[in-house]
Amino acid sequence: SERIVVVGGGLGGVRSAERLREMGFDGQITILSAERHLPYHRPCLSKQIITGEWTPDDSLLSFSGDLDAEWRLNSPALHLDPQKQSVWVPGGEEIKYDGMIIATGVDARAMGGAPRHDPRVHVLRTLDDAVAIRRNIRQSQGLVAVIGGGFIGCELACSIRHMGRDVALIVRSPALLGGVVGDDIGKKITEAHVEHGVRLATGVGIKHWVRQPGGIGIHLSDGQVFFASCVVLAVGASPAVDWLRGSGLDISDGVLCDSTNHVVGAENLVACGDVARWPNMRFNGVVRRVEHWLNAVEGGRAAAENLLVGRNHAKTYTPVPRFWTEQYGMRVQGAGLPVLGTDTTDVNGLTGFIANGKLVGIVGLESPGKIITETPELFRQNTVETNVPVWTQPEPAAA
Numbered sequence: 001s002e003r004i005v006v007v008g009g010g011l012g013g014v015r016s017a018e019r020l021r022e023m024g025f026d027g028q029i030t031i032l033s034a035e036r037h038l039p040y041h042r043p044c045l046s047k048q049i050i051t052g053e054w055t056p057d058d059s060l061l062s063f064s065g066d067l068d069a070e071w072r073l074n075s076p077a078l079h080l081d082p083q084k085q086s087v088w089v090p091g092g093e094e095i096k097y098d099g100m101i102i103a104t105g106v107d108a109r110a111m112g113g114a115p116r117h118d119p120r121v122h123v124l125r126t127l128d129d130a131v132a133i134r135r136n137i138r139q140s141q142g143l144v145a146v147i148g149g150g151f152i153g154c155e156l157a158c159s160i161r162h163m164g165r166d167v168a169l170i171v172r173s174p175a176l177l178g179g180v181v182g183d184d185i186g187k188k189i190t191e192a193h194v195e196h197g198v199r200l201a202t203g204v205g206i207k208h209w210v211r212q213p214g215g216i217g218i219h220l221s222d223g224q225v226f227f228a229s230c231v232v233l234a235v236g237a238s239p240a241v242d243w244l245r246g247s248g249l250d251i252s253d254g255v256l257c258d259s260t261n262h263v264v265g266a267e268n269l270v271a272c273g274d275v276a277r278w279p280n281m282r283f284n285g286v287v288r289r290v291e292h293w294l295n296a297v298e299g300g301r302a303a304a305e306n307l308l309v310g311r312n313h314a315k316t317y318t319p320v321p322r323f324w325t326e327q328y329g330m331r332v333q334g335a336g337l338p339v340l341g342t343d344t345t346d347v348n349g350l351t352g353f354i355a356n357g358k359l360v361g362i363v364g365l366e367s368p369g370k371i372i373t374e375t376p377e378l379f380r381q382n383t384v385e386t387n388v389p390v391w392t393q394p395e396p397a398a399a
């Protein structure tokens with residue numbers, strides 16, 4: 001019978017595999033995962049896992065009991081030959097496939113100049129990373145330094161304050177959350193961090209690091225020095241595509257797909273989640289990756305459907321991307337692609353992002369209902385045929 005190999009045992013991987021079964025695929029499904037864990041919920045890593053409100057087991061995702069997949073944990077794909085339709089795993093084993101779904105996500109980016117191989121310096125992407133950070137924070141006494149003011153850096157600073165620990169948040173850009181939420185909400189978030197006692201350094205670079213037995217000295221471009229017992233680098237992520245080198249696929253900033261999740265230049269190959277770069281026809285075909293939870297769910301399902309029906313019958317994948325972040329009990333939600341905006345405007349109390357006179361994104365604070373009602377209305381103007389539901393509530397974790 002036929003075999004579909006899913007590469008990546010995270011959210012996109014498991015949701016696409018489930019969709020294969022829902023669509024009636026009764027061949028073999030093999031899921032290759034680089035990690036030793038079954039799929040887990042990543043958003044809680046910077047939140048409930050750091051604070052200890054959830055145990056690692058609480059983070060495990062529930063998935064269909066009818067999946068009947070062969071799970072190969074600790075078994076990263078090492079090389080792909082799209083012509084032969086073969087993938088190689090450790091031990092030199094070659095696995096042939098009739099169809100493949102690529103869902104390898106992203107890896108936390110390293111930071112030039114930061115100490116490497118120092119157990120006090122972390123990145124955050126995996127459950128094991130989160131557990132190591134929590135352990136390090138609990139075993140040390142001093143300041144925790146978080147580098148980077150994006151979603152993960154901000155959430156980490158909040159969670160570590162919640163643990164009652166001293167935190168410095170060191171950010172190169174002048175404001176938190178960069179251009180992603182707009183100036184007004186960015187300002188409110190920034191104020192909340194300061195009110196809750198985060199030592200905030202924005203608009204600064206790091207000149208050098210000094211490793212000492214009692215901690216790590218972080219010397220900033222404005223002359224400030226922080227001495228931290230634990231450091232977390234939250235400076236972005238890069239697509240997990242090393243295993244695709246030599247495959248002939250376009251892997252500049254992720255795996256390049258067409259508008260229907262099919263990988264450009266290969267047959268029977270689709271990609272989804274954080275690693276996939278594709279032209280979203282709802283936004284004039286802008287070719288981008290989207291690193292949000294819901295895109296892994298929706299894109300995973302769409303990729304599975306489009307793999308089974310084949311390229312000629314595939315539907316365009318044209319989601320309105322959506323995201324959320326929680327800090328100090330405040331919930332920020334967004335829709336669309338705010339990063340494309342060159343200007344902002346007020347939309348019924350939400351921040352609207354405008355590019356070329358068109359609305360490309362909205363972000364709201366404590367207004368989930370409004371985001372839901374405004375989203376279809378606001379994006380109808382750009383809409384082409386879509387297989388994506390208008391809004392799905394974030395899925396609860398297994399616990």
Ligand code: FAD
Pocket residue numbers: 007008009010011012013032033034035042043044045046075076077078103104105106124125126152240243272273274275290291292293294296322323324325326
């Ligand atoms: P992943 O979940 O990263 O899964 C990819 C899997 O593939 C990983 O297990 C990886 O190890 C594995 N892999 C990599 N290379 C290989 C290989 N060669 N062979 C086999 N397996 C491989 N999004 C939100 O919308 N809201 C949030 O609040 C939010 N919070 C987040 C907090 C944190 C700390 C993090 C890290 C992410 C957060 N996200 C959030 C983003 C969201 O979790 C991701 O968008 C989502 O997990 C992407 O799913 P994915 O399946 O594409 O990738």
